[in-house]
Amino acid sequence: YGVVTLWPPVGTNPDPNHAHADFAVWINGTLLDFSGEQYMSAPPAEDASTSFILIPSASAHGDVDDGHVVPGREYLHLHDGNGQVIHRHKLGLTFGDFFASLTETGVSDIRLETRTENNHTYTQFWFCTLPTQKKTLEWYCDATTVRLFVNGIETPQGANYVFTDGDQLLITDATDPAEVKKELSLMTNDACLYSKTCPWRGEPPAEGCIADPEVPCTE
Numbered sequence: 561y562g563v564v565t566l567w568p569p570v571g572t573n574p575d576p577n578h579a580h581a582d583f584a585v586w587i588n589g590t591l592l593d594f595s596g597e598q599y600m601s602a603p604p605a606e607d608a609s610t611s612f613i614l615i616p617s618a619s620a621h622g623d624v625d626d627g628h629v630v631p632g633r634e635y636l637h638l639h640d641g642n643g644q645v646i647h648r649h650k651l652g653l654t655f656g657d658f659f660a661s662l663t664e665t666g667v668s669d670i671r672l673e674t675r676t677e678n679n680h681t682y683t684q685f686w687f688c689t690l691p692t693q694k695k696t697l698e699w700y701c702d703a704t705t706v707r708l709f710v711n712g713i714e715t716p717q718g719a720n721y722v723f724t725d726g727d728q729l730l731i732t733d734a735t736d737p738a739e740v741k742k743e744l745s746l747m748t749n750d751a752c753l754y755s756k757t758c759p760w761r762g763e764p765p766a767e768g769c770i771a772d773p774e775v776p777c778t779e
Contacts, residue, residue: 579648579725580751583655585685586732586743587704592687594643599662601637601647636661644748648723655708655729656719659685669701672731674718683708683718685731706733712744726751 585592635650636658646658659672671686688701708718709730715721723729728747734740752758 577649577651578755579723580754581646581648581723581725581727581729582644582748582751583646583729584644584731584743584747585687585706586730586734587685587687587706588733589739591743591746594638594662595641596643597641598664598668599638599643600641601639642750645751645754646723646729647754652722654719655721655723659719672706672719673703674716674720681716681718683716685733704733706731707740709740709744725755726757 585594635648636653637647638645639647648658656672656674659670662668662670668689669686670688672683674681674683676682683706684703685706686701686703706718708715708721709732710721710723711728721729728744728749728751730740730744730747732740732743734743753761753764756764
């Protein structure tokens with residue numbers, strides 16, 4: 561029967577504890593932008609803030625000291641100004657854990673929560689920020705009811721979903737099938753570059769956080 565050769569060649573993630581997923585959040589027909597430095601794993605240049613909300617399951621970093629990681633983002637974070645690829649360094653962390661890690665006390669409220677009431681499961685998303693001059697520890701932020709699509713298929717798991725390496729995750733409040741189809745068509749497909757699972761597309765970013773035990777994550 562001979563040897564079957566796959567093309568394009570499929571790569572293998574050399575570090576199974578370091579997974580990546582493309583994600584996008586659309587609210588009211590607008591794609592939210594997570595490329596700002598306030599969402600990256602490194603502290604802003606002028607303020608190595610310690611006011612980020614810590615997630616116990618995501619913030620313990622063992623005996624590893626990266627020096628550049630914002631507290632609470634050690635195991636779930638964004639890198640290199642890329643606001644569309646999630647890096648996860650620990651198994652079992654959820655999509656909801658990722659968004660919670662982006663929240664900064666008194667500055668922003670970014671959450672994804674899934675609840676079940678009266679046998680009805682629903683997911684809500686919060687994305688609110690305050691101008692610096694209005695920082696406060698107590699302020700109200702409206703929630704938006706959203707849907708989660710994983711690789712084009714809707715799932716009720718929402719915030720509890722634990723992504724698989726290479727997933728494409730869409731959060732949207734759209735109910736019109738045509739709008740959902742458009743948003744899915746605009747999803748990026750770059751997670752595989754960082755996981756080295758699509759070698760035919762070239763090398764991963766030179767200064768990125770790639771899946772390789774021998775290459776430490778740098779900003």
